[in-house]
Amino acid sequence: TSSHTRVGILNNPSSKIKESNTAIARGILTAFLTQNNSNLKSFLSKLSKEETAKSLASGTKITKFIVPGMDGNTFEKKYNTLGLDLIKTHQMFCQEVLKLLPGQMAIMSNGR
Numbered sequence: 001t002s003s004h005t006r007v008g009i010l011n012n013p014s015s016k017i018k019e020s021n022t023a024i025a026r027g028i029l030t031a032f033l034t035q036n037n038s039n040l041k042s043f044l045s046k047l048s049k050e051e052t053a054k055s056l057a058s059g060t061k062i063t064k065f066i067v068p069g070m071d072g073n074t075f076e077k078k079y080n081t082l083g084l085d086l087i088k089t090h091q092m093f094c095q096e097v098l099k100l101l102p103g104q105m106a107i108m109s110n111g112r
Contacts, residue, residue: 009032010094011025012094012095012103014103017087028044031044031070034078035070035071043066
């Protein structure tokens with residue numbers, strides 16, 4: 001509701017981290033790193049749909065979901081080189097620092 005709101009994402013997967021089961025998480029992280037706010041919002045809305053998850057699970061490339069205005073080349077290069085270490089770091093932080101169980105969700109506000 002405010003243009004001054006900041007949003008961040010921490011991944012806390014419940015299963016073993018592999019490229020095949022992290023397409024959406026890597027897509028979200030890549031979009032945060034490479035896109036401006038208006039394109040980011042549109043892209044995240046598209047990624048959050050159930051049919052998108054099913055399509056990605058069946059082998060569709062994430063670049064099919066790029067929205068108009070996104071820098072597709074920058075997104076694709078970063079997505080292909082992001083790797084899984086960042087998601088593993090998120091998982092460790094969630095479980096070791098925040099004391100969340102694997103897969104458990106939480107909302108943090110002002111670092112709390």
